[in-house]
Amino acid sequence: MNGYNNPSNFSFYQDGDTIQVFFAATVFQNKIPNRDIFQGKIINNDLTDIAPITKINTDNFEAYPMISKDGRLLVFVSDRAGGIGGTDLYLSIKKEKGDWSEPINFGDKINTPVNEISPFLDDLDNLYFSSNGFDNKEDFNIIKSEYSDDYQWELARTLPTPINTDSDEITPFIHNNQIYYASNRAGGCGGFDLYANELCGKVFLTGQVFDSQNKLPLQGVLNLYDNSGKLISENQIGDNGKFSMNLNPNSSYTLEYYNTCVPLYTPRKSINTPCNEEEITQITLPIELRLESKEYEFQGVVPFFVSGYYKPNTPNELQNLRLLFANNILGIADSNKYIEYPDAKYDAYSETVQEGLNSLVATILEILRNSKSKCNIDVYEHIKISIQGFADERGFSDFAKYSGEDITDPILGKVIPRGTKMDNDLLGLLRGYFTYKFIETQLSKDNLYQANSYKIIWDISSGGVTTDEDELILKRKVKIIISTQ
Structure with a gap:
């Protein structure tokens, strides 16, 4: 702190690996001493980048900086013109770019015609300070104003005894429901001594x-x-x-x-x-x-599908897809060149996709298990599972066709023959359908599902091209919503 006169009133804020430091120091204007507020950083135990906060400092007295726990509020004391009187408390708010807003006087809910000093903000941004302008008393007492919302504080009030006395109480500090402060009350060691009390019941x-x-x-x-x-x-x-x-x-x-x-x-x-x-x-x-139907949304893990392909990217399906390429069933004809060969990056994705689908299956079974409840409430009779598949905006050639087996499953309400011309709507529908097939196959292995499958209502659809994501790889997904009825 060499080069700074009488630095005091330190306040700290943890900003990642850096500690932001605020303090007041004496400056000289035309050989007349005054107080200004400075900001610096502690990096590797060194205090650096110290500079006055020009947005806050004036030719008047500025001191007692107090930074909030999240670093967005800075409260300080000033006797500048335009205040309520004496030294007042002011607020400056950090902007998005990191600079400070023009200071705002707290107004007469907090400030008085005499002096307010030594502000402190607790973890909830409640404001504590000392003032000699409350309750018609000339000595300094500790005052509290509770934070309400949107940078507004409630009407300030004096804290009761034994915190305040007929002597001076200043510099409040709050930690773990203890208030620490200085007082020159009788019975101390002399001058201002440190005291502590429980703050709240x-x-x-x-x-x-x-x-x-x-x-x-x-x-x-x-x-x-x-x-x-x-x-x-x-x-x-x-x-x-x-x-x-x-x-x-x-x-x-x-x-x-x-x-x-x-x-x-x-x-x-x-x-x-x-x-x-x-x-x-x-x-x-x-x-x-509330017992209205509640929805569970499972967005899946992207890439949920290999580019151009319609079966979910699980380890088993990934292996099957590579076999189709190895046997020249895919990748040769113009009708299926739109399907990408899955390189090694898909292996890590496939494990996560498998885990996500397994978790979804477990959730469905849990809902079935509790559909006849022992609780004192009416629970659902049916479970609706909506599966919607999506594609990215890349189009298909005129030769592109669906290369799988004919689909005649009544769950779709339509037949999709092998060789159907491929487009993004069809690709989305196929992705929804084959995700359904995976989930239903896993569920069918459980006796609980076999006995209660009549309660499930499946709804398979295509979302076409999604606009929810920016990257192409993130658009190859399904949305699964489970609602109870």
Whole structure:
């Protein structure tokens, strides 16, 4: 930090492998000292690329920079003209190109005619700061304003005792439901001492899961995830559908409910726990399971097909296709030269395609297994499986023809003779059909499917040329949608 006068008020933001650093330092204008805000980087333990933030700094006082956890919000203090009075809090927002927006005064929900200093943003962007303009008190107290949405904060309020006293409390810092701050209150070691208190009371979550049709309670599993997606706990729900759990205050969670009776539908609820000064805050959360048909979409893994070919790219079909080329059944006649010889790159793809189709077969069997449910809900009588095949926009020569065996399967509602002129609509239909054949063949090996196949309604169609993807290789796919009825 050589060359910078009295650097202080450091704030840090982890940006990949780089740590972004914000701080205030004294600058001299016509030999008069002033404070400006600077930004730098820590790379390999070295602080580099230090520069003043010109979008923020003025000829007035700027200090106490505070960067949000995600690096998009920068709060700071300034006594520039146009404020509410004294030193105010200002907000600057990072733009897409990385530069900072023009600072915005927080307004009179937060700022007062006297002084606001030392801002801090917690993980939920709630704003803490010190001010001597609240509650008709001349000493500095710690103030909180909760973040609402769209860069808006609620009306600020003074935190209660024992955090605040009749002395000064400044520089709040929040970590793991602890608030750390400095105070010159009586009973300390002298001057400003450091103190810590629990910030928020405990949060107790209760609720019930029920179906929307009969309003009956449902059992199942309720998974709790933190804001990074990490699974915190699995909670079994009994026959009464009720659940309860202790949560950390001032945190973000996601609840995911799973019921084996309706495996296609796993409702999720997001919840932000409050930070209240009460000893315990109770939250009641109903989770409603709606029984309308829900769809499961399986996009497949691309390339799901070899270029020009219509059978899914599984290891077995890949081997069969190469045998057709080796025996000169494909690749010689003008009628089938549109089919590409599958080189080695398709081998890795084929394993993933096989895994995806196996997973789909397992899902269908699970739905069949639960079609007669032991739960207190009405479940589906039929399962509709729609398979739609797609092609890329490359066309075919006038000689191109379908080179497989005649297809007379009533599932298509039409006959496709060998030698039918090939186009993208036909290729999409063939891809849908042969994907159906693969899935149905796998299902037929299971006794459960043999006993319940009458419940399946198949719908095979062509999507023609897809415009969903940019690359040609990504357009050779099927879309499979399972809906319960």
